[in-house]
Amino acid sequence: MKHITIIVPDGQSNLSTIASIVGTYEILTRANEHWVETGREKPFRIELAGVSEEVEVYDGLFAVRPQTHISAIRQTHLIMIPSLVRDYQQALLGNQVLIDWIEQQYIGGAEIASMCTGAFMLAAAGLLDGRNCSTHWSAGDTFRALFPKVNLQTDKLITDENGIYTNGGAYSFLHLVIYLVEKYYDRQTAIYCAKIFQIEMDRQSQSAFTIFRGQKQHGDEMVKEAQAYIESRLHEKISVEELSSRFAVGRRNFDRRFIKATGNTPVEYTQRVKIESAKKAFETTRKTINEVMYDVGYADVKAFREVFKKITGISPVEYRNKYNKEALV
Numbered sequence: 001m002k003h004i005t006i007i008v009p010d011g012q013s014n015l016s017t018i019a020s021i022v023g024t025y026e027i028l029t030r031a032n033e034h035w036v037e038t039g040r041e042k043p044f045r046i047e048l049a050g051v052s053e054e055v056e057v058y059d060g061l062f063a064v065r066p067q068t069h070i071s072a073i074r075q076t077h078l079i080m081i082p083s084l085v086r087d088y089q090q091a092l093l094g095n096q097v098l099i100d101w102i103e104q105q106y107i108g109g110a111e112i113a114s115m116c117t118g119a120f121m122l123a124a125a126g127l128l129d130g131r132n133c134s135t136h137w138s139a140g141d142t143f144r145a146l147f148p149k150v151n152l153q154t155d156k157l158i159t160d161e162n163g164i165y166t167n168g169g170a171y172s173f174l175h176l177v178i179y180l181v182e183k184y185y186d187r188q189t190a191i192y193c194a195k196i197f198q199i200e201m202d203r204q205s206q207s208a209f210t211i212f213r214g215q216k217q218h219g220d221e222m223v224k225e226a227q228a229y230i231e232s233r234l235h236e237k238i239s240v241e242e243l244s245s246r247f248a249v250g251r252r253n254f255d256r257r258f259i260k261a262t263g264n265t266p267v268e269y270t271q272r273v274k275i276e277s278a279k280k281a282f283e284t285t286r287k288t289i290n291e292v293m294y295d296v297g298y299a300d301v302k303a304f305r306e307v308f309k310k311i312t313g314i315s316p317v318e319y320r321n322k323y324n325k326e327a328l329v
Contacts, residue, residue: 001045004028004184005076007102008050008066009084009121011094018057018064020082020115020173021048027177027193031185034192043185049073051097070101076110078184083116083173088142092124099125106163113165113180115173122164123147132159136169137210141217144263152263155207155313168206174199207313208322212276214269218261222247226258230270234277235297240266274298275311282320289316 006024009017028046036042050066057064079102084091092099103125106112114122119135120143122128129149134156143152153159158179159166167176178199182190194201214227226243243266244254258266274296281292290301293316298304308316 001041002043002077003073003075004044004046004078004080005049005070005073005105006046006080007082007098007118007121008048008052008055008064009082009091009095009098010050010052010055011085011091014083014085015058015062016083016116016170017085018062018082019171020118021064023171023174024080024082024115024177027174027181027197030196031181031189031193034189035185044077047073070098075108076105078180079105079110079112081112081114081118081121083118083136083170084120086117086139088117088120088139088146092120095121103127111163111165113167113176115167115176116169119143119166120146122166123150127164128166131161131164132156132166134159134166134168134206137206138169140263141215144215145217154210155205157204157206169209172203172206175201175203205313207311208319210312212272214273215262215264220257220261222249223258223261226254226266227262227269230266231273233297234274235295237297238270271307272311275308278304278308278316279312279319279323282316283323286324286326289320292316 006021008021025046025048028044032042032044032046047068048064048066049068049070051070053065055064099121102112102121106127112122112127116136117139119133123133128147132151132153134153135143137154140152140154157168157172158176165176165180167173174197178190178194178201181193190201214231216224216227226247229243229246230238240255241251244251247254255265258269262269264272278292278296281287281295293301293304305316312319
């Protein structure tokens with residue numbers, strides 16, 4: 001029988017932490033039961049493991065009691081890391097023993113899956129350097145600042161690379177668990193669990209849920225001024241040449257500094273700012289697609305739709321219908 005370990009991090013956790021622990025345990029347990037019910041031997045032993053006998057959650061409102069100490073697990077096949085509290089650096093400092101254990105288990109052949117901001121623990125172990133990774137979109141700037149060697153892709157719902165799985169934020173961990181059920185059991189078991197727990201299968205992106213706030217956690221004042229300039233001129237079509245000239249920086253050097261500071265090219269950043277404004281208009285007004293398009297500086301419907309879908313994963317019409325009930329009237 002193979003072994004699955006669900007990590008219980010030390011220190012104060014939030015409700016998302018306990019939800020991801022309980023939800024993962026419940027779905028995997030049901031997958032085990034279904035496997036046995038269809039005439040096969042129980043495939044996995046599933047355990048909650050940590051370094052403390054009890055971990056308080058949400059200011060002591062709840063408590064989680066790991067079933068075993070990590071030192072008692074000589075070998076595991078899959079490690080599930082739940083989300084962490086928002087004070088990520090403090091959470092990492094308080095879980096160094098767990099981080100070291102996770103690294104050693106991976107070296108020994110275990111696969112690892114992080115849910116939401118659990119990716120911070122994976123990155124702290126050095127296991128994501130040079131690799132793709134996802135986490136909650138709202139933690140993206142902090143993650144990039146702490147782990148610049150990781151290829152963070154906050155548009156992705158799930159990444160799967162060299163036995164390491166990561167996923168987007170909050171309750172999207174359910175999609176990761178279903179994904180892993182299909183990998184570790186089979187497609188039919190994944191379909192069964194998806195139906196039992198009413199989880200949409202095969203979702204690939206968290207882009208439609210992202211609120212773009214602009215990456216401002218950097219120290220390049222020239223880039224910050226350029227960002228402010230872009231954000232104050234939504235209605236205009238701004239060229240990169242105009243921006244670099246305005247700040248007296250060569251085009252190539254301007255691009256390099258902008259990408260280093262924000263993770264986006266100036267063109268990508270401008271597109272994201274404009275599309276974020278368009279999203280808010282679709283959510284809160286009854287303006288037509290063309291009206292919104294003109295408001296954010298686009299004149300070509302085809303180009304606007306292509307950029308909108310590239311950033312959000314859905315079309316302008318789909319987005320408006322999804323988030324604005326009045327627009328359907």
